[in-house]
Each structure stands twice: as C-alpha cells, then as structure tokens.
Amino acid sequence: MHHHPDSPSAPGAVSRRGALECMTWAGAGLLWSLAGGLPSAVGLGRALAAETVAAPFTFLQISDSHVGFNKPANPDALGTLREAVAQIRALPEKPAFIIHTGDISHLSKDQEFDDADQILRETGLPLFFVPGEHDLLDDGQGRAYRDRYGKGTRGAGWYSFDRQGVHFIGLVNVVDLRAGGLGNLGSAQLDWLERDVAGLASSMPIVVFAHIPLWTVYPEWGWGTQDGARVLACLKRFGSVTVLNGHIHQIIQKVEGNVAFHTARSTAFPQPAPGTAPSPGPLKVPAGELRRVLGIASVQFVRGSEPLAIIDTPLAG
C-alpha cells in the first residue's frame, strides 16, 4: 500500500530519521529539505546563489493560490502565482515534488483551475494536492476538484504515499463543516488514517498536510480542526511528525513534542494575524508593499522540542 517505486525499502524498514528543514518566501511557498543531522537556516537568496544545497531530498509546499481572486488585496493573484513559479524554476536544486495545500482556485471555476494548472505545470515538477474550501464550490460540491486532482484518492480526496523513506499523508478537512464548528475530518477519514499508519515503524518520518490547520490556531476565526486531535493521537508513537497547512495565509508555527506544525503563506494575499482585525478577510496593504508583506522567510526545522527559528526577509524593499 505504501510502496512507491521510488522507495524500495518496505514500510517499517526505514531507519533514516532525517530532520526537516524549510525555507519560505513570498508566496512561493516552502522549500523543505530532508537531511540527516542538524539543518541550517537558508534564505532564498542564499539558496538561489548557492552552487549546491546540501540536501539529498527537497520538496516544496505552495498554498492558497486563490486563482480568480482580483480584489484590492491583490488584483492579480494569477500574476503572483506566476512569480512564485518563476522562483521555483530558478532554484538551483530541483525539488522532488510540490505539495499544494489547497485553495488552488478562488471560486472553483473551470477557468480558474485551468489557469492554475497551466502555471503550476510550468514548474515541471510532480504535484500533490489537497482541497481548500474554495476548491469545493462547484455545483457538485467538489466534483470538479475530484475529477481533476482526486484520482487514486479516497473519500473527498485523502491519500498517502511514500517518498525517500518518508510517509506523506494528505488529509481533507474542508468537507461537511458544521455550524459553529471548525475544520472537520470525519470518522471515515480518521478510521482510514489509523489503518494507514498501523503497519509503519515508529522511526518513519511522517509528513501530514491538509488545508485548514490541524491544530487550534484561533477558533474565533475558525482556524483549527475540531477532530484534529485524533490525528495527533494516531501519530503519537512516531518520532518525527511534520504537519503542513495553509488557509490562514501567514506563517504560524508550533512544536509540541515530536510534532512540528507549520502553516504556509499564500501566493495570493495576506490575512491578518489572529485577532488583529475585525475579520480574517484579505489584508489590504499599499500596492507597492504586497510582496513586502508576503515577504521572504526562512524557517529552520529542528526535530524535537526546540522552537522553530524563523528569519523573515521581505521580497521587496
């Protein structure tokens, strides 16, 4: 089930316990590299300049492209996605693949998905997706998303795969949301998750990705997943768990025991920090400052209980 042509070792046979490192920039998303030993923080500028990145395995996270969004916070969300892709293409070390953590489109329109696909495929990299709530707005309530991106997935689009000795799990927490509630996974998906990880050795690094944060960031704005705790309970025995989310259009991190949580920036528009605005709506900044607000941040991920180190560097200015 978890075998992938690229990872010849059987599930559970993996002994490598790498550390994850990531750096982020303006919407281009996160570049994660998996390597033994302690990673060092690397900014995008340095990464672009470097002859080689000392990492045998890297992947990217990109999130919340909201293709079709054209409001004052960013009249050209397609353009900033294009910029993000240009940065990905300029990386000296080609990432193995890209994970998109949802809200590919703004209104689930065919044209929006077409435009997003057209630009993303220019990366030349394999892509893995999970849906955001903006991707399930078609009349079929997600049929358009599943037709495009759901091949080989279960339920509303969840799945897992192995790469380079790492077990990746894509979850969907934007379906069947209940009044007054948060993101929702549902028992069918959680039961599947329990079975999915049952046979894995505890030494296998786990990367979980979903749109809405799986931990409670700010319930007043719905930034959390009501049954997210069950995911963490499932993964408790694993030595290295990394949880990647989007949805809140800003970087927020937390390390709890062996679990590191990280939300990625959007490629489209920023959202306010929790509680700092009347609503979580798009944050409007002066025209010339959009990329500055999106900024560049390099993030150092250290497996264990140490806090994550973030170095923010604006894209412009």
Place this chain on the structure above:
Amino acid sequence: MPSAQRLPRRKAGCGIAAITLQILALAPVPGIAAAERTRTDPVVIRIDNFTFAPQTLTVAPGTSVTWVNGDDIPHTVVAQNKLFRSKTLDTDERFTFTFQVPGEYAYFCSLHPHMTGTVVVKASTD
C-alpha cells in the same frame, strides 16, 4: 496510492461558467428596527467582516429576506435544517429566501462555519 497529478492541457475556448443567482432589485429598507418586525417588507441581512448582521432577525411569515455579501471573500447561507442553501455568494452577490412558516431558522456559512445567524419567523401579535 495516487500518483502525482498530471495537469491537463488548457482547454481551448473554455468559458467562465455563469453563476445564476437570484438578483433582486431590492433596496435595503431604512428605519425598520431589525430586532423586532411584524410587517412583511423585504429585509436585508448584511454580511460584512465575516458576520451576519443582524445576527438574529425576527420577521413575520411571508417576509422575503435577502443576504448581501459585502466581503472580499465568498460566503454561503445554509439553513441548518437544510430548508435553504445559497449558491456561493461572491462580493456584492445576494441570496433571497421567503419565510412562510413560523419557527426559528438557524443558518451558517458553509465555508466559514463559525459564521452563524438565526431568522425567527413569528406571526404578528397585534
């Protein structure tokens, strides 16, 4: 296990799907206390800053209620008892439902479920 997605070629001449919405030439009715109404004038619930306002609205049976989205983010209006469900409302789009039967109708936004509201339908006691 899924393989990575192969993105399809752009379809030529692919148009933007038209969203058909019930558009009413409806002016908000000024000067009517939102909290307690007994007449059946059409009434508007504003959606601003991820909030339904007024959050609780009382109307007489036969009243048409129109929700107008003033946010830069789409919202929906979905009855918890499934009596009504709007299409996705983008900025300035609206959805109208006419309440005939007395009762309490709790609703929420299915994209942002922390957004909730209630329409109370109550016959006039005059």
